[in-house]
Every structure is written in C-alpha cells, then in structure tokens.
Amino acid sequence: MAILILGIILFLGMHLIRVVAPDFRSRMVDKFGENGWKGIYSLLSIISLVVLIYGWAISPTINLWFPPTGMSHLTVTLMLLSMICLAAAELPAGHIATKTKHPMILGVKIWAFGHLLANGDLASLLLFGSFLAWGVILRIALKRRERAGLLTLRPFVSAKYDLIAVVIGAVIWALFIWKLHLWLIGVAPIPM
Incomplete structure (x- = not known):
C-alpha cells in the first residue's frame, strides 16, 4: 500500500x-x-x-464496503461521459469544451467518482479519492487564476468538434467495455 x-x-x-x-x-x-x-x-x-x-x-485487497451490483452499470454509464470530456479536451473548442471550461479535469473527476461508486476496497478509495480531490483542487485553482486574469479559456471554434468528441469518446468507451479494460486493468467493467 x-x-x-x-x-x-x-x-x-x-x-x-x-x-x-x-x-x-x-x-x-x-x-x-x-x-x-x-x-x-x-x-x-x-x-x-x-x-x-x-x-x-x-x-492487498482490503474491502471497506461492498457496493451494490448496479453501481458497476452506473459507473459504465459515467465513463461514457468521462471519455467524451477527455476527447473534447484534445480537440479545438466546441460547446463541450467551452461550457465545461476544463473538460480534461471534468473527465478525470467523473472517472474517479464513478470508480469510487463501483469499488469498495481501500486501494480504490485511496486511488480514486485522490484523483477526485486533485480534480476539485485543480478546478478551484484554475477558477481563481481565471478570475485574476492569469488564465484565458479557449474560445469556441465549431460545434462539429462536439460531434467528433462524442464519436471518439463513444468509440474509446466501447473499446474499454469490449476488452480494453480487461486487458489493461485485469477486470471486466461488466462481468459477462
């Protein structure tokens, strides 16, 4: 640990x-x-x-609680939103990027929160709880820098980048559901 x-x-x-x-x-x-x-x-x-x-x-696996089975399904749904935000962060700004302001940070926070819902062991609490806290701290700090005029947000470019972000995010999400999560992490997101 x-x-x-x-x-x-x-x-x-x-x-x-x-x-x-x-x-x-x-x-x-x-x-x-x-x-x-x-x-x-x-x-x-x-x-x-x-x-x-x-x-x-x-x-070691030290279980603190046992989440209901439905939490894994909710987490899988949240991961779709997370992947779309992560994709939007890497593209020129569409509505997703401009409305969320920091889509990468939002994607990480959704990822961490979703995984906290589905995992009840100590290592998960430490890992995902830390990433969620990091996202919150970073978002607050960036908001302060923005208010102080030290940070300018990306300007809106085109709504087509929202569609591209949704497609890329959905494809990556589907790959993770299909096999990628199992191959990389060793656990199927939804046991079949």
Missing part, C-alpha cells in the same frame, strides 16, 4: 505543481529549454505513473 501512496503523491504532485508553484514551469523552461523541460516532465510523469500502477497491482 505504501508504494501505491508514493505513486499517487508523485503523480498527482507533479500534476499540481503548476497550481502550487505557478512560476516553477517557466523557471524550468528557462533552465532546460521548452523541449528539455517537456522531456524531463514526461519522463518523470511516466516513472510516477509506473510506480502508481505497480503500487496498485501489489496492494
């Missing part, structure tokens, strides 16, 4: 650095250059993600 906690701290800590130390990125870019910093940040992110996944894999 300690390795899982370390992985969570490293991964989410790296992804909160812009919030707690907004000038840190610019100092690192000055020191290593844009591509150098992106390379270092990417490498550290991958290492922290590997630690997190390894910690998850070796954590």
Whole structure:
C-alpha cells in the first residue's frame, strides 16, 4: 500500500505543481529549454505513473464496503461521459469544451467518482479519492487564476468538434467495455 501512496503523491504532485508553484514551469523552461523541460516532465510523469500502477497491482485487497451490483452499470454509464470530456479536451473548442471550461479535469473527476461508486476496497478509495480531490483542487485553482486574469479559456471554434468528441469518446468507451479494460486493468467493467 505504501508504494501505491508514493505513486499517487508523485503523480498527482507533479500534476499540481503548476497550481502550487505557478512560476516553477517557466523557471524550468528557462533552465532546460521548452523541449528539455517537456522531456524531463514526461519522463518523470511516466516513472510516477509506473510506480502508481505497480503500487496498485501489489496492494492487498482490503474491502471497506461492498457496493451494490448496479453501481458497476452506473459507473459504465459515467465513463461514457468521462471519455467524451477527455476527447473534447484534445480537440479545438466546441460547446463541450467551452461550457465545461476544463473538460480534461471534468473527465478525470467523473472517472474517479464513478470508480469510487463501483469499488469498495481501500486501494480504490485511496486511488480514486485522490484523483477526485486533485480534480476539485485543480478546478478551484484554475477558477481563481481565471478570475485574476492569469488564465484565458479557449474560445469556441465549431460545434462539429462536439460531434467528433462524442464519436471518439463513444468509440474509446466501447473499446474499454469490449476488452480494453480487461486487458489493461485485469477486470471486466461488466462481468459477462
């Protein structure tokens, strides 16, 4: 469990650095250059993600509660919304991106909340609860930066990107339901 906690701290800590130390990125870019910093940040992110996944894999199953079977179905439904938000975050801004303001963060929060509903073990509580808390903290911090004029949101481009986000999100969601979740995570989202 300690390795899982370390992985969570490293991964989410790296992804909160812009919030707690907004000038840190610019100092690192000055020191290593844009591509150098992106390379270092990417490498550290991958290492922290590997630690997190390894910690998850070796954590003992300590059940805290037993969610009703229907929660997995609700989680599967929420994952469709999450995947659409994640897809919208990577496209030029449509209505989804402009209305949600930060679709990536919303997608992660939906993902974390949904998985908290369907999993009652300690490792799940730590992992998904941490990601949900990270999403809430980051969203609040970004809202404050926006109000202070330090952050400008992406302008609306076209509604066609909403349709593209829905299609891409639905395809990825269907792949996860079909086999991808089982192959990557080792658990079928809906036991067949």
